Structure formats: structure tokens, C-alpha cells
Amino acid sequence: MKFTKMQGAGNDYVYVDCFREKFPADPAKLSRAVSDRHFGIGSDGMILICPSEKADARMRMFNSDGSEGEMCGNGLRCVAKYVYDHGISKNETLKLETGRGILTVDLLIEQGKVHRAKVNMGEPILLSEKIPTTLPGDPPKNVPLNIEGTNLEVTCVSMGNPHCVIFVPEITDHQVLLLGPQLEKHPAFPRRINVEWIQVLSRSEARMRVWERGSGETLACGTGACGATVAGILTGRFDRSVKMHLLGGDLELHWSEKDNHVYMTGPAAEVFSGEWPT
Numbered sequence: 001m002k003f004t005k006m007q008g009a010g011n012d013y014v015y016v017d018c019f020r021e022k023f024p025a026d027p028a029k030l031s032r033a034v035s036d037r038h039f040g041i042g043s044d045g046m047i048l049i050c051p052s053e054k055a056d057a058r059m060r061m062f063n064s065d066g067s068e069g070e071m072c073g074n075g076l077r078c079v080a081k082y083v084y085d086h087g088i089s090k091n092e093t094l095k096l097e098t099g100r101g102i103l104t105v106d107l108l109i110e111q112g113k114v115h116r117a118k119v120n121m122g123e124p125i126l127l128s129e130k131i132p133t134t135l136p137g138d139p140p141k142n143v144p145l146n147i148e149g150t151n152l153e154v155t156c157v158s159m160g161n162p163h164c165v166i167f168v169p170e171i172t173d174h175q176v177l178l179l180g181p182q183l184e185k186h187p188a189f190p191r192r193i194n195v196e197w198i199q200v201l202s203r204s205e206a207r208m209r210v211w212e213r214g215s216g217e218t219l220a221c222g223t224g225a226c227g228a229t230v231a232g233i234l235t236g237r238f239d240r241s242v243k244m245h246l247l248g249g250d251l252e253l254h255w256s257e258k259d260n261h262v263y264m265t266g267p268a269a270e271v272f273s274g275e276w277p278t
């Protein structure tokens with residue numbers, strides 16, 4: 001099976017072009033195998049680029065534990081780059097099908113190759129039962145939650161996949177690596193959750209670390225950065241445009257007052273390609 005390793009702000013996945021390769025018989029198992037950083041290719045998960053009847057291509061994304069995510073912001077920019085650079089479509093604005101419907105991606109092209117992309121991530125989902133969470137409020141905003149004796153205030157948002165955002169004065173390993181996995185599996189989140197820790201630097205700039213559902217700490221999460229931007233605006237911390245500094249690079253976010261959609265701009269890069277024995 002031919003594969004391509006790509007990364008967006010350091011959030012790295014193994015991409016399989018299912019226009020040319022057979023759709024894997026057991027994608028969950030394959031994702032666990034290829035993602036292994038010691039015995040596999042090494043990645044945060046696996047993304048399948050598939051034909052679509054309604055769009056230029058369809059993305060299916062699997063975390064490194066084999067679970068399937070509805071959406072992946074960094075992954076979608078890389079899918080867009082792959083689709084354009086490998087000639088699947090030469091449209092400079094692509095329609096890509098995801099678990100949350102069809103999203104539009106504008107490509108930023110230099111010397112014939114995509115190096116950045118701007119994704120219309122759609123409207124944030126703010127109803128607790130749709131996020132989903134049993135925490136109170138639509139959206140659940142600044143809700144107190146005690147984890148292992150630590151008092152937290154969480155704000156929840158879905159960008160097609162669920163996010164729990166926590167604003168802190170400083171981000172620590174304890175929060176990300178110890179509280180993150182406990183929050184991911186907390187009973188308040190029936191489909192588990194991605195957890196974003198945010199240090200606000202100004203009304204338009206912040207630092208973020210993330211504990212991702214199904215993959216653990218990653219260097220960046222696009223949907224998470226969108227969710228954190230929305231949470232920061234809802235709680236009065238941010239203006240409408242935010243630059244988010246993640247461990248693997250920066251993302252630019254904008255929650256539009258005009259159409260209520262969130263726009264995310266960031267890098268996409270191909271790292272290497274190879275063959276995986278099947």
C-alpha cells in the first residue's frame with residue numbers, strides 16, 4: 001500500500017490515496033499499526049483520501065487508537081494540498097466531504113504547489129446535547145468541574161467533533177498529560193472529548209496545548225484551535241480574529257460575525273512517501 005506522510009503545524013498523519021489504493025479492510029487496525037512511532041511509520045493517526053459523489057474528495061480520519069474522528073482541521077488542509085498537488089483536482093477552491101458535511105478550502109499556491117490553505121470550518125455547534133456533553137448550558141460556558149482535586153472551569157464547543165476548552169494563566173505538563181486523559185474519558189462526555197489548554201496573551205493571541213481524543217498530546221489541533229477561539233470569544237476573552245501558537249506552529253482563526261462560520265488558515269506539508277506491506 002502506497003502512503004504519504006504529511007503534517008500541518010506538526011499534526012502528522014499517514015495519508016492513503018484511495019483513488020489509487022484499495023480502501024483498507026480494517027482501517028481502525030491499520031491506523032493503530034501505521035501510527036506506532038516505534039514499530040510503524042509514526043503518526044497521530046491515518047487519513048484516507050477517497051472519491052466523493054458530491055465533492056472533489058472525501059476525507060476519513062482515524063486516530064492512533066483506531067477510533068474515527070468526524071473532522072480534522074489540520075488533516076483537511078493536508079488533504080487539500082494532496083488533492084491539488086497530485087492532480088486529483090486542479091480547482092484552487094476545493095469542496096471536501098468530511099464527517100461534518102462538505103467544507104470549502106481556498107488554496108494558497110506558490111510555484112505550482114499548495115503551501116497554506118484557508119478552510120471554512122462551518123458554524124460552531126453550541127448545544128450541549130449536540131456537542132455532546134451532559135454539562136449544563138447552551139453552550140456550557142465557564143462550568144466548574146473538579147478533576148482529581150483540581151478545580152477547573154470548562155467551556156465546550158463542537159466543530160463537528162467535540163472540544164472542552166480550559167483557560168489557564170500558564171499551561172503545565174500536569175494539566176495536559178495528567179488531567180487531559182481524565183477529561184477525555186470523563187462521564188460528562190459520552191463520546192469522549194478533545195481537551196484544549198489555553199493561555200491568553202492578548203485579545204488576539206494565545207498559546208495552546210492539546211490532549212486529543214484517541215491520539216493523546218499532539219503538536220496541534222485545527223478543530224481544537226477553532227473551538228478555543230469560539231470559547232474565548234463567548235467568554236469575552238478574544239476579539240473575532242486570533243493567532244494561536246501551538247507546539248508545532250501557528251494557526252490563524254476568525255469567527256465571522258457575517259455568516260457565523262469559523263475560518264482557519266495554516267500550513268500543509270508533505271514529508272515523505274513510501275510503501276506499507278499489506
Ligand SMILES: N[C@@H](CCC[C@H](N)C(=O)O)C(=O)O
Pocket residue numbers: 011063068069070071072073074075161162194212213214215218220221222223224
Ligand atoms: N488533530 C485534528 C483532530 C483529530 C480528531 C480528534 N482527535 C477527534 O477524535 O475528534 C484537528 O486538527 O482538528
